[in-house]
Amino acid sequence: METAAALGERGRGRTAPNPNVGCVIVRDGRVVGRGWTQPGGRPHAERMALDEAGEAARGAAAYVTLEPCCHRSPRGPACADLLARAGVSRVVAALGDPDPRVSGGGLARLRDAGVEVTVGPGAEAARRSIAGFLTRLALGRPWVTLKLAMSLDGKIALPSGESRWITGEDARAHVHLERARADMILVGRGTYDADRPRLDVRLPGLEERSPRRALLTRGEDVEGWTRLQRPEAIFDLGDVNDLLVEGGSATASAFLSADLVDRLLIYRAPILIGEGRSSIGYIGLTSLADAHRRWRMTDSRMLGIDRLEVYERDRE
Numbered sequence: 131m132e133t134a135a136a137l138g139e140r141g142r143g144r145t146a147p148n149p150n151v152g153c154v155i156v157r158d159g160r161v162v163g164r165g166w167t168q169p170g171g172r173p174h175a176e177r178m179a180l181d182e183a184g185e186a187a188r189g190a191a192a193y194v195t196l197e198p199c200c201h202r203s204p205r206g207p208a209c210a211d212l213l214a215r216a217g218v219s220r221v222v223a224a225l226g227d228p229d230p231r232v233s234g235g236g237l238a239r240l241r242d243a244g245v246e247v248t249v250g251p252g253a254e255a256a257r258r259s260i261a262g263f264l265t266r267l268a269l270g271r272p273w274v275t276l277k278l279a280m281s282l283d284g285k286i287a288l289p290s291g292e293s294r295w296i297t298g299e300d301a302r303a304h305v306h307l308e309r310a311r312a313d314m315i316l317v318g319r320g321t322y323d324a325d326r327p328r329l330d331v332r333l334p335g336l337e338e339r340s341p342r343r344a345l346l347t348r349g350e351d352v353e354g355w356t357r358l359q360r361p362e363a364i365f366d367l368g369d370v371n372d373l374l375v376e377g378g379s380a381t382a383s384a385f386l387s388a389d390l391v392d393r394l395l396i397y398r399a400p401i402l403i404g405e406g407r408s409s410i411g412y413i414g415l416t417s418l419a420d421a422h423r424r425w426r427m428t429d430s431r432m433l434g435i436d437r438l439e440v441y442e443r444d445r446e
Contacts, residue, residue: 131224131252134193135259137166137175142262142311143341144169146371149196149227149263151175155183155218157190174199176209180216188217195256197227197249200236210236214243222248224256228267258428262313262371265392271365272313272373274390276382277305278409279397285406286379300434301397305376306331308395310339312374314367316358318381319347329376341374346381361388379410386413394425394441397433 131154138152148171155163163186165178173181176198180187198209198221213221221240226249227233237247257264262273279297280286286296295302309315310331317327322345330340344356351357358364361384364373375385385391415421429440 131193131195131222132255133161133164134175134195135224135252135255137164138195138256138259139311141167141169141175142259143313143339143372145171146262146313147171147266147369148174149260150371151194151196152259153179153192153194155179155187155190155192157183157186162186162190172205174206174209176213177206180212183216189219191220191222192218193222193224193252195224195252195259197223197225197232197234198236198240199227199229199232200239201231208236208239210239214240214245218245220246220248222251224250224252225260225264228264261392266368266371271390272367272370273392274364274373274375274385275308275312275393275395276375276385276391277308277377277395277397278382279305279399280409281399281401281403281406283402283404284409285403286377286409287407288403289406296401297397297399297436298434301399301436301438303333304433304438305395305397306333306336308374309341310336312341312372313370314342314344314356314372315374315376316344316346316381317376318378318384319345319349320380321376321378322347322352322355327376342370344373346384361385361390364390379408382409383411383413386410389443392443394439396439396441398437398439400435400437 134152134154138150141150145167151167153165153175163179163183165175167175200208200210240247265273315329329343344358345352346358348359425441426444428442431438
């Protein structure tokens with residue numbers, strides 16, 4: 131299932147509004163088929179894996195990160211039907227599909243066809259992999275990642291506004307990888323006016339995965355950008371699963387104040403700036419007690435000379 135979740139990550143940022151699912155088919159202890167949701171949402175992961183497995187799928191076990199679909203679509207047959215028709219003997223799904231068009235129906239159809247069904251193994255890895263789709267179904271908005279690149283003392287720029295480059299090349303390359311996994315990337319008007327950022331992906335082989343661009347502003351439209359007047363406007367982005375917010379300080383503060391950030395990417399450079407521009411401003415806290423138990427670290431690693439810390443919002 132971990133392999134299936136990793137395969138699903140390949141489609142992240144390219145399948146919305148469909149989920150980015152991963153699938154692995156195993157027969158006699160050997161992987162015979164691999165698949166992940168393709169750009170635009172089709173083919174689905176199961177179809178791709180079954181095509182690779184061919185006749186070897188008969189009697190095999192399929193591991194899939196999300197319940198196979200069962201609803202009719204003009205774009206292709208239901209995956210539950212494809213798996214049953216291929217003769218798989220067992221389907222292991224990490225998660226049930228919250229989409230009301232499926233929601234248990236895919237699993238029921240497989241059981242009716244005599245396929246053994248197991249739900250739950252690898253749920254945490256799958257949930258993280260498909261976080262954008264799950265958040266959009268549950269909350270009506272994208273999964274929001276906020277990226278902050280700062281000094282050890284939490285500054286993002288000198289008093290003059292100079293900010294290039296706080297972090298090194300390895301950290302900046304990782305940011306471009308995160309861009310490649312987002313459907314849309316957002317900055318504030320101040321960042322746009324100061325830097326005219328391209329917000330594209332500049333990693334060899336991934337250039338075509340540059341996300342759509344959004345601008346948080348109450349001002350006029352900018353050609354080629356989606357204008358959002360306030361953070362809550364992300365609830366209107368029906369075709370975005372994963373949103374990456376890159377800055378600046380006012381925009382970061384606005385999203386944090388509205389409690390619309392699900393994941394933090396903090397890139398810490400081994401430098402001290404002292405007086406300078408802070409990474410975030412006021413976010414609505416009135417006591418230190420309110421600041422605790424909001425975030426849990428899920429990853430920490432070195433990227434060259436810089437350290438990446440990843441936190442997720444603990445909403446329980």
